[in-house]
Amino acid sequence: MGILQKTCTPESLFSGERFSVTYRIFGTEREARAKAENICIEQTVEFPAEEVPAGVIRDHVFGRIESFEPGGADSFRAKISYANEIAAGELTQLLNVIFGNSSIKPGIRVEHLDLSESLLARFRGPRFGREGIRNLLNVPKRPLLCTAIKPMGLSSRELADLAYTFAAGGMDMIKDDHGLTDQACAPFEERVRLCSEAVVRACKETGRAALYIANITGPSRDAQKRARIAKEAGAGGIMIAPGIAGFDLMRELADDDSLGLPILTHPALQGSFVTCQGGMSHGVIFGQLARLAGADATIFPNFGGRFSFSREECAEIVRATREPMGRLKPIFPAPGGGMSLARVPEMLGTYGRDLIFLIGGGLFQHGPDLLENCQYFRSMVERIQT
Amino acid sequence: MGILQKTCTPESLFSGERFSVTYRIFGTEREARAKAENICIEQTVEFPAEEVPAGVIRDHVFGRIESFEPGGADSFRAKISYANEIAAGELTQLLNVIFGNSSIKPGIRVEHLDLSESLLARFRGPRFGREGIRNLLNVPKRPLLCTAIKPMGLSSRELADLAYTFAAGGMDMIKDDHGLTDQACAPFEERVRLCSEAVVRACKETGRAALYIANITGPSRDAQKRARIAKEAGAGGIMIAPGIAGFDLMRELADDDSLGLPILTHPALQGSFVTCQGGMSHGVIFGQLARLAGADATIFPNFGGRFSFSREECAEIVRATREPMGRLKPIFPAPGGGMSLARVPEMLGTYGRDLIFLIGGGLFQHGPDLLENCQYFRSMVERIQT
Numbered sequence: 001m002g003i004l005q006k007t008c009t010p011e012s013l014f015s016g017e018r019f020s021v022t023y024r025i026f027g028t029e030r031e032a033r034a035k036a037e038n039i040c041i042e043q044t045v046e047f048p049a050e051e052v053p054a055g056v057i058r059d060h061v062f063g064r065i066e067s068f069e070p071g072g073a074d075s076f077r078a079k080i081s082y083a084n085e086i087a088a089g090e091l092t093q094l095l096n097v098i099f100g101n102s103s104i105k106p107g108i109r110v111e112h113l114d115l116s117e118s119l120l121a122r123f124r125g126p127r128f129g130r131e132g133i134r135n136l137l138n139v140p141k142r143p144l145l146c147t148a149i150k151p152m153g154l155s156s157r158e159l160a161d162l163a164y165t166f167a168a169g170g171m172d173m174i175k176d177d178h179g180l181t182d183q184a185c186a187p188f189e190e191r192v193r194l195c196s197e198a199v200v201r202a203c204k205e206t207g208r209a210a211l212y213i214a215n216i217t218g219p220s221r222d223a224q225k226r227a228r229i230a231k232e233a234g235a236g237g238i239m240i241a242p243g244i245a246g247f248d249l250m251r252e253l254a255d256d257d258s259l260g261l262p263i264l265t266h267p268a269l270q271g272s273f274v275t276c277q278g279g280m281s282h283g284v285i286f287g288q289l290a291r292l293a294g295a296d297a298t299i300f301p302n303f304g305g306r307f308s309f310s311r312e313e314c315a316e317i318v319r320a321t322r323e324p325m326g327r328l329k330p331i332f333p334a335p336g337g338g339m340s341l342a343r344v345p346e347m348l349g350t351y352g353r354d355l356i357f358l359i360g361g362g363l364f365q366h367g368p369d370l371l372e373n374c375q376y377f378r379s380m381v382e383r384i385q386t
Numbered sequence: 387m388g389i390l391q392k393t394c395t396p397e398s399l400f401s402g403e404r405f406s407v408t409y410r411i412f413g414t415e416r417e418a419r420a421k422a423e424n425i426c427i428e429q430t431v432e433f434p435a436e437e438v439p440a441g442v443i444r445d446h447v448f449g450r451i452e453s454f455e456p457g458g459a460d461s462f463r464a465k466i467s468y469a470n471e472i473a474a475g476e477l478t479q480l481l482n483v484i485f486g487n488s489s490i491k492p493g494i495r496v497e498h499l500d501l502s503e504s505l506l507a508r509f510r511g512p513r514f515g516r517e518g519i520r521n522l523l524n525v526p527k528r529p530l531l532c533t534a535i536k537p538m539g540l541s542s543r544e545l546a547d548l549a550y551t552f553a554a555g556g557m558d559m560i561k562d563d564h565g566l567t568d569q570a571c572a573p574f575e576e577r578v579r580l581c582s583e584a585v586v587r588a589c590k591e592t593g594r595a596a597l598y599i600a601n602i603t604g605p606s607r608d609a610q611k612r613a614r615i616a617k618e619a620g621a622g623g624i625m626i627a628p629g630i631a632g633f634d635l636m637r638e639l640a641d642d643d644s645l646g647l648p649i650l651t652h653p654a655l656q657g658s659f660v661t662c663q664g665g666m667s668h669g670v671i672f673g674q675l676a677r678l679a680g681a682d683a684t685i686f687p688n689f690g691g692r693f694s695f696s697r698e699e700c701a702e703i704v705r706a707t708r709e710p711m712g713r714l715k716p717i718f719p720a721p722g723g724g725m726s727l728a729r730v731p732e733m734l735g736t737y738g739r740d741l742i743f744l745i746g747g748g749l750f751q752h753g754p755d756l757l758e759n760c761q762y763f764r765s766m767v768e769r770i771q772t
Contacts, residue, residue, distance in 0.1 A: 003754065004750070044565065045537030047746065056539060090608075092604050095655060100564065101564075103661075104693050157394070177433075178482070178486065179429075183472060246630070269486050272664060275490065276663065278661050301490055360433070
């Protein structure tokens with residue numbers, strides 16, 4: 001008999017409803033099975049299993065292997081379920097149950113989440129999603145066009161002039177470069193005020209809608225303040241890098257009815273999750289988790305650009321942006337990173353029309369006039385639609 | 387002549403002071419050098435370099451390769467400097483400059499940070515550090531003893547009873563298991579109140595100091611509230627997992643004079659940074675960044691336990707907890723994870739005496755009486771000191 005003999009925790013605290021995580025585990029079958037059994041303990045009680053008395057903890061708190069099968073290339077797939085209640089209705093603790101300690105063990109990759117309806121009901125997810133953003137922009141069908149104001153080092157006025165040209169040239173969304181925060185050359189409030197005004201002015205002139213998206217990633221309390229400043233300045237949306245600021249900050253801002261702005265999620269500092277054998281799949285981190293945390297569009301590196309994602313990895317993200325997840329809305333994939341105008345047709349072939357083309361530096365390289373480059377990009381996408 | 391012809395940003399906004407990041411870059415010399423040049427752009431302007439006009443952006447905003455040399459095993463070490471000003475005095479943007487987009491490119495590892503004195507002056511770092519925690523506990527020299535209340539699934543009363551026994555048995559620090567957040571079986575406020583009381587009561591009886599450390603990792607606003615509840619309940623410290631809640635939340639709580647509690651940092655969800663070829667070094671993420679963000683002690687998996695860290699990787703963390711970093715205090719390494727009492731002497735050989743022994747489940751396995759197991763552990767460490 002161990003030191004712990006029983007617990008007085010009542011069974012009634014557990015509904016019996018569980019959610020599942022599919023892990024790809026590398027190694028021989030024997031090693032992989034041992035790792036799967038270990039995950040059941042490590043991600044929950046983190047305590048010697050043999051010291052846990054029979055009863056509610058074993059029956060409900062332990063993870064449970066629901067299936068275990070070959071996963072290709074020296075690996076196995078284990079689907080492990082957890083009681084809803086151990087996530088405590090918190091996105092943060094849900095992340096911890098999914099991968100907290102096991103992230104520190106090599107050769108374990110989170111491949112897919114199957115969150116129960118009752119767990120998903122705790123999350124509001126994207127406020128706008130694909131349809132909501134299309135409605136804001138009055139663009140029912142064609143791909144959307146997004147670009148970024150940069151380079152860092154320009155003044156707020158210069159960035160706002162760029163934003164104006166982009167909106168005048170037909171870009172649907174004009175976002176801050178993700179490195180623009182509150183540098184002295186373009187302080188947050190000044191930049192966001194000038195850029196919001198510039199885009200609103202361009203829209204009045206063209207008669208078309210466009211959204212200026214302010215990057216509010218920043219120190220934890222400042223991020224909240226910046227979101228509010230952006231709203232008051234008339235920005236059309238906000239961008240957050242949850243790898244830097246935390247997924248839950250995004251959720252909180254998405255859930256905030258007094259804010260009510262579309263959210264773009266940026267992948268900065270999340271790369272280590274996907275570039276190694278362990279970590280998380282592209283679909284989980286850039287698709288499922290982004291959506292769970294309330295992003296309306298997810299930015300990620302396009303295949304064939306200056307990053308290393310494959311076409312299949314990008315397709316996996318796209319699937320995750322639209323697969324059934326309770327009442328959570330489908331969100332826009334926003335592939336970017338070293339894109340050029342020449343790649344538009346190829347991308348449509350892979351992504352279909354429900355995507356946001358994110359093009360940055362490439363807009364400066366097509367021809368000598370920025371407005372004309374934007375117009376060319378816009379006409380190219382409009383032509384493809386017809 | 388490109389589209390951008392000049393910028394009106396004045397040179398006076400840049401002090402000329404820079405901080406450096408050493409990257410280990412995998413590949414041939416030619417590939418590695420190209421990647422280093424790319425990092426200078428990717429981490430700053432993220433814009434085609436040839437389109438940036440001569441002047442302040444090229445001179446100050448671009449990253450700069452300070453050195454480039456062989457790094458062993460098909461890799462090279464590039465030390466790249468950045469203007470202080472592009473980090474905007476923000477921990478979040480500093481993280482972004484260090485590794486934001488480059489985290490998404492395989493084969494690039496952040497090995498070490500050399501933060502300038504002027505940049506470090508923007509951060510208060512640990513409030514207590516090694517010396518402050520020793521003072522709180524009145525333990526000038528010997529290693530400290532820490533354990534965790536668990537398993538998840540116990541009631542608050544049962545967890546508090548464990549906390550009492552641990553404190554009565556001579557543990558210096560008794561922390562929540564990192565999976566305990568606000569589950570119905572032991573809701574945060576109830577648990578923290580009962581555990582704080584239990585540890586205070588044990589201390590009155592033994593005449594010794596001990597700290598109960600509440601895990602406040604949680605949804606972003608709740609984490610702030612929980613820290614305050616812990617303070618009011620008489621907890622002796624707080625624990626945060628920055629991989630889940632964000633590094634800046636920790637910094638904010640460390641800087642909060644109205645809180646003034648020691649902080650333990652937990653490595654949950656940070657594993658993917660260290661387990662692959664890219665990512666960040668153990669010293670950077672568990673040492674330098676933990677310290678910069680205000681942790682007083684850093685929890686990480688001990689070598690030879692159920693995780694995979696090597697002795698050298700653990701030694702690297704220890705070096706980072708005490709290497710010169712401006713006025714930032716040295717912090718305690720707190721190795722744990724599958725420790726047993728038998729490993730105490732071996733660990734002292736590697737870590738020296740300035741460490742926190744973190745032992746969880748092992749305390750339940752030494753003998754049939756938990757109090758005696760704690761006393762044995764305590765006497766073992768006290769004996770070693772003399």
